[in-house]
Amino acid sequence: MTSVETDTRLTPRRREIVEAARLILERDGEPALTMRRLAADLGMKAPSLYKHFVDKEALELELIVLGFEESAAAFEAALATRPRSQIAALGAAYRRYAREHPHIYRLMTDRPLPRERLPVGLEYRAAAPLAQAMGSVAGARAAWALAHGLVMLEINGRFPADADIDAAWEAGMTAMERIRQS
Amino acid sequence: MTSVETDTRLTPRRREIVEAARLILERDGEPALTMRRLAADLGMKAPSLYKHFVDKEALELELIVLGFEESAAAFEAALATRPRSQIAALGAAYRRYAREHPHIYRLMTDRPLPRERLPVGLEYRAAAPLAQAMGSVAGARAAWALAHGLVMLEINGRFPADADIDAAWEAGMTAMERIRQS
DNA sequence: TATTCTGGGCTAACAAGGTTAGCTTCGAGC
DNA sequence: GCTCGAAGCTAACCTTGTTAGCCCAGAATA
Numbered sequence: 400m401t402s403v404e405t406d407t408r409l410t411p412r413r414r415e416i417v418e419a420a421r422l423i424l425e426r427d428g429e430p431a432l433t434m435r436r437l438a439a440d441l442g443m444k445a446p447s448l449y450k451h452f453v454d455k456e457a458l459e460l461e462l463i464v465l466g467f468e469e470s471a472a473a474f475e476a477a478l479a480t481r482p483r484s485q486i487a488a489l490g491a492a493y494r495r496y497a498r499e500h501p502h503i504y505r506l507m508t509d510r511p512l513p514r515e516r517l518p519v520g521l522e523y524r525a526a527a528p529l530a531q532a533m534g535s536v537a538g539a540r541a542a543w544a545l546a547h548g549l550v551m552l553e554i555n556g557r558f559p560a561d562a563d564i565d566a567a568w569e570a571g572m573t574a575m576e577r578i579r580q581s
Numbered sequence: 582m583t584s585v586e587t588d589t590r591l592t593p594r595r596r597e598i599v600e601a602a603r604l605i606l607e608r609d610g611e612p613a614l615t616m617r618r619l620a621a622d623l624g625m626k627a628p629s630l631y632k633h634f635v636d637k638e639a640l641e642l643e644l645i646v647l648g649f650e651e652s653a654a655a656f657e658a659a660l661a662t663r664p665r666s667q668i669a670a671l672g673a674a675y676r677r678y679a680r681e682h683p684h685i686y687r688l689m690t691d692r693p694l695p696r697e698r699l700p701v702g703l704e705y706r707a708a709a710p711l712a713q714a715m716g717s718v719a720g721a722r723a724a725w726a727l728a729h730g731l732v733m734l735e736i737n738g739r740f741p742a743d744a745d746i747d748a749a750w751e752a753g754m755t756a757m758e759r760i761r762q763s
Numbered sequence: 764t765a766t767t768c769t770g771g772g773c774t775a776a777c778a779a780g781g782t783t784a785g786c787t788t789c790g791a792g793c
Numbered sequence: 794g795c796t797c798g799a800a801g802c803t804a805a806c807c808t809t810g811t812t813a814g815c816c817c818a819g820a821a822t823a
Binding site for chain 2: 508509510511512535536537538540541543544545546547548549551552555556557558562563564566567568569570571573574575577578
């Protein structure tokens with residue numbers, strides 16, 4: 400049951416391009432991800448990229464999808480260890496992913512999410528672990544926002560240099576545990 | 582005791598330019614804020630702007646300063662009403678400011694904060710109300726992150742269209758109240 | 764008063780970035 | 794053997810930030 404999405408998404412050349420783009424992003428950050436640079440890394444010229452992606456945004460969307468898949472996997476793995484506190488474990492996984500892939504993380508969250516162009520169920524899969532751990536939708540959204548806020552402030556260098564970010568996470572996770580509903 | 586900062590910051594022409602920039606930002610969003618458009622709105626040409634600001638970032642910094650001043654004032658006003666819950670009142674003020682000025686808010690938080698180029702004490706002034714209300718530094722940072730996360734997810738259109746954002750705020754504010762320390 | 768300096772404007776121009784138009788080439792399939 | 798589409802290329806365009814270098818008017822100074 401190969402879906403149309405998979406087809407259009409996963410042609411080999413497209414995949415190669417996305418991988419190259421990812422490398423650039425991880426290594427040199429978002430400003431470095433230009434069509435010309437990407438093409439050069441692939442041994443071709445920028446306009447040729449448009450044979451594979453309608454525009455840069457479409458390319459970035461694939462990076463976003465990748466990010467969702469990876470972070471969803473990270474959350475699932477975190478829960479699979481049967482941690483004493485699911486919430487803390489998810490928080491730690493969330494933070495780790497964002498710190499290890501800050502550029503992708505930013506790409507994933509900076510803009511409105513084009514849900515209709517995402518693989519079906521992907522967003523749900525990424526959100527489910529936390530929703531389940533928090534026991535209420537409102538609580539899950541608060542916890543997500545807390546994690547997102549902490550991560551964003553951290554990777555955007557908004558905390559003072561001497562700030563104890565671990566302590567802020569602990570305070571936050573404690574607060575989330577206290578409002579959790581079974 | 583006119584400080585050097587005030588001098589270089591507040592020459593009348595600079596102020597006019599910042600005001601025009603702010604108008605563009607509020608009305609048409611960040612992509613609309615180009616040097617040419619800004620210059621045109623002021624009846625001049627783009628290169629002339631560089632007689633007043635070394636680069637675009639310096640201009641944006643003034644918008645950021647403005648945003649900090651306004652939001653600090655909003656927090657102070659919120660506390661001045663002697664609300665039953667300071668935390669909830671600050672949260673509401675935070676959210677209101679971000680929703681009313683999403684572009685400035687994003688500008689303020691999107692990037693590392695160039696503290697050395699900010700008026701002395703401004704960041705502290707903006708942060709103090711929450712720090713005081715939460716009673717602990719870690720708690721204040723968690724609360725700040727929560728508010729920031731909720732606001733960012735909201736203005737970036739990340740919640741599902743039918744999401745009950747009010748409920749998420751309530752859950753979050755409740756959690757923060759419970760970890761508050763007098 | 765005559766000169767000088769400087770603040771603030773202008774034009775021309777550049778480089779970088781995304782993107783389009785239109786040509787070519789090559790291999791699969793009829 | 795011919796066709797056709799996928800995938801490359803060059804040339805070019807527009808927008809954006811930015812620099813170089815010119816000019817003018819009014820304040821400051823000799």
